[in-house]
Amino acid sequence: xxxxxxxxxxxxxxxxxxxxxxxxxxxxxxxxxxxxxxxxxxxxxxxxxxxxxxxxxxxxxxxxxxxxxxxxxxxxxxxxxxxxxxxxxxxxxxxxxxxxxxxxxxxxxxxxxxxxxxxxxxxxxxxxxxxxxxxxxxxxxxxxxxxxxxxxxxxxxxxxxxxxxxxxxxxxxxxxxxxxxxxxxxxxxxxxxxxxxxxxxxxxxxxxxxxxxxxxxxxxxxxxxxxxxxxxxxxxxxxxxxxxxxxxxxxxxxxxxxxxxxxxxxxxxxxxxxxxxxxxxxxxxxxxxxxxxxxxxxxxx
Amino acid sequence: xxxxxxxxxxxxxxxxxxxxxxxxxxxxxxxxxxxxxxxxxxxxxxxxxxxxxxxxxxxxxxxxxxxxxxxxxxxxxxxxxxxxxxxxxxxxxxxxxxxxxxxxxxxxxxxxxxxxxxxxxxxxxxxxxxxxxxxxxxxxxxxxxxxxxxxxxxxxxxxxxxxxxxxxxxxxxxxxxxxxxxxxxxxxxxxxxxxxxxxxxxxxxxxxxxxxxxxxxxxxxxxxxxxxxxxxxxxxxxxxxxxxxxxxxxxxxxxxxxxxxxxxxxxxxxxxxxxxxxxxxxxxxxxxxxxxxxxxxxxxxxxxxxxxxxxxxxxxxxxxxxxxxxxxxxxxxxxxxxxxxx
Numbered sequence: 001x002x003x004x005x006x007x008x009x010x011x012x013x014x015x016x017x018x019x020x021x022x023x024x025x026x027x028x029x030x031x032x033x034x035x036x037x038x039x040x041x042x043x044x045x046x047x048x049x050x051x052x053x054x055x056x057x058x059x060x061x062x063x064x065x066x067x068x069x070x071x072x073x074x075x076x077x078x079x080x081x082x083x084x085x086x087x088x089x090x091x092x093x094x095x096x097x098x099x100x101x102x103x104x105x106x107x108x109x110x111x112x113x114x115x116x117x118x119x120x121x122x123x124x125x126x127x128x129x130x131x132x133x134x135x136x137x138x139x140x141x142x143x144x145x146x147x148x149x150x151x152x153x154x155x156x157x158x159x160x161x162x163x164x165x166x167x168x169x170x171x172x173x174x175x176x177x178x179x180x181x182x183x184x185x186x187x188x189x190x191x192x193x194x195x196x197x198x199x200x201x202x203x204x205x206x207x208x209x210x211x212x213x214x215x216x217x218x219x220x221x222x223x224x225x226x227x228x229x230x231x232x233x234x235x236x237x238x239x240x241x242x243x244x245x246x247x248x249x250x251x252x253x254x255x256x257x258x259x260x261x262x263x264x265x266x267x268x269x270x271x272x273x274x275x276x277x278x279x280x281x282x283x284x285x286x287x288x289x290x291x292x293x294x295x296x297x298x299x300x301x
Numbered sequence: 302x303x304x305x306x307x308x309x310x311x312x313x314x315x316x317x318x319x320x321x322x323x324x325x326x327x328x329x330x331x332x333x334x335x336x337x338x339x340x341x342x343x344x345x346x347x348x349x350x351x352x353x354x355x356x357x358x359x360x361x362x363x364x365x366x367x368x369x370x371x372x373x374x375x376x377x378x379x380x381x382x383x384x385x386x387x388x389x390x391x392x393x394x395x396x397x398x399x400x401x402x403x404x405x406x407x408x409x410x411x412x413x414x415x416x417x418x419x420x421x422x423x424x425x426x427x428x429x430x431x432x433x434x435x436x437x438x439x440x441x442x443x444x445x446x447x448x449x450x451x452x453x454x455x456x457x458x459x460x461x462x463x464x465x466x467x468x469x470x471x472x473x474x475x476x477x478x479x480x481x482x483x484x485x486x487x488x489x490x491x492x493x494x495x496x497x498x499x500x501x502x503x504x505x506x507x508x509x510x511x512x513x514x515x516x517x518x519x520x521x522x523x524x525x526x527x528x529x530x531x532x533x534x535x536x537x538x539x540x541x542x543x544x545x546x547x548x549x550x551x552x553x554x555x556x557x558x559x560x561x562x563x564x565x566x567x568x569x570x571x572x573x574x575x576x577x578x579x580x581x582x583x584x585x586x587x588x589x590x591x592x593x594x595x596x597x598x599x600x601x602x603x604x605x606x607x608x609x610x611x612x613x614x615x616x617x618x619x620x621x622x623x624x625x626x627x628x629x630x631x632x633x634x635x636x637x638x639x640x641x642x643x
Binding site: 183184185188189212253256262292294296 | 324341524550551552553554557560580591597598600601602631634
């Protein structure tokens with residue numbers, strides 16, 4: 001029901017990594033750095049900067065070391081980076097990373113297709129990262145893909161999501177970001193999934209990462225907030241299409257999320273105008289239209 | 302799911318492609334207990350009022366030929382939609398898109414169990430509508446004085462007087478009247494609109510005999526926060542069962558606002574196939590929420606609408622092809638594009 005909402009929500013900005021990773025055009029390093037610097041001025045507390053993955057697989061993130069070393073790191077802001085394995089972790093730390101993320105999935109087929117191993121095997125790999133991170137006092141965030149559906153398996157059971165969440169949390173991830181990778185979820189499936197996960201992981205350690213491919217993202221996020229979730233991932237200008245549905249949208253736009261949270265009187269600390277400016281900057285650089293409706297509406301040409 | 306080689310795609314009909322879409326299945330008859338609407342306090346059934354042919358097309362630049370309008374409405378009549386707003390009996394000087402109101406009204410198939418309301422801004426329009434065979438009409442008020450003056454050239458009070466003439470006439474002929482309140486969550490001229498003002502105008506329309514009041518977020522600026530406050534004020538004056546929400550997606554808030562409304566018990570939702578109808582107040586921005594996206598959400602919540610989502614997408618595909626434009630429905634975009642995984 002429309003009970004109490006959290007008073008504060010932490011917005012995790014994934015545009016520079018998740019967003020750009022799913023954009024066709026390779027973005028020059030200085031543009032990436034400028035984007036992150038602009039985002040650092042908006043009040044956002046967490047900005048996912050890049051991914052220490054092999055450039056063979058993700059050419060967009062080939063400049064991870066330069067980006068990590070080139071950005072202004074403002075105090076009070078966290079700049080997590082993806083580290084799919086120990087090698088990536090070590091490279092990340094060498095480049096100055098102070099927080100890392102690992103990417104699991106609730107679907108066996110998705111894991112096979114994406115990283116060529118089973119869920120269990122992927123967790124073993126992550127365990128190495130988490131162990132090394134603990135020794136270096138580096139916090140680790142865990143992502144789970146396909147929590148509301150998988151492009152290969154179809155329906156995903158809430159129990160499976162809960163099982164993988166529990167494993168990643170017990171391993172040592174301080175936060176678990178639950179991703180609706182193909183955006184098929186609705187407030188109905190979101191509720192069911194969260195109810196199962198919340199039996200295994202405290203709600204304070206949960207985040208939602210919704211895709212807007214079917215237009216459901218803000219409604220799904222609203223439901224998650226109603227259930228007590230207070231960390232939400234989003235991408236400036238809605239950067240990042242969906243790799244599974246050509247031409248369809250992907251990440252929810254940070255501007256649209258912040259607009260909604262403002263309307264609910266929920267504190268985010270984010271300056272919407274500065275955020276829109278960052279969105280305008282990157283869209284011009286990418287020569288594309290924004291996916292943010294707030295941005296589109298505010299631009300009276 | 303959907304690994305249709307692109308070479309074959311053009312050979313397959315839209316209908317066939319849709320059948321491949323795992324996520325567009327009909328709502329399960331017996332929803333999971335956690336998803337049962339009653340368990341979550343949601344209505345079991347929601348009436349969708351399809352406004353595409355009127356509100357949608359009215360805000361499209363291209364003038365649509367009469368035959369296309371009729372074909373669109375006929376296709377929509379086969380989807381299970383219980384109400385389809387057909388046209389507007391307004392002067393063609395003001396709204397050229399609706400100049401063919403008589404032809405459309407007379408030309409459409411009338412399916413049993415489906416309502417075909419039309420807009421009637423005044424008594425003259427009402428008489429014209431009845432003569433053309435209309436059996437339900439709508440009147441359009443606003444919660445903002447400035448909007449009322451700019452839109453229909455009179456104050457709210459003066460507009461209410463005009464509508465009273467319509468409802469009196471309608472009552473004597475047993476014709477139901479639906480009342481719309483524009484700018485319920487904000488006005489392009491006045492900015493913020495007080496919930497009490499919305500409640501006051503709604504009450505006037507309801508007392509004069511409108512069976513249902515559709516509360517419109519005309520410029521789409523509302524959020525779940527302002528939706529809740531506005532509905533709380535209106536619900537003090539009007540029974541829940543007589544309320545509908547008409548949300549615009551200009552700021553991407555429509556589905557979240559609709560979710561909030563249905564969580565408060567509202568059980569009638571307006572929407573527009575393919576999200577037809579841009580916003581006349583923010584150039585290039587979107588307007589009406591897409592029927593497909595609303596139904597997708599309601600299906601996922603286990604709420605019955607009686608509407609076949611695939612059939613709506615087909616109608617949406619028809620009108621977008623005719624208008625030579627991309628759909629504004631994300632569900633339609635995703636469904637038509639999916640099937641390109643390697």
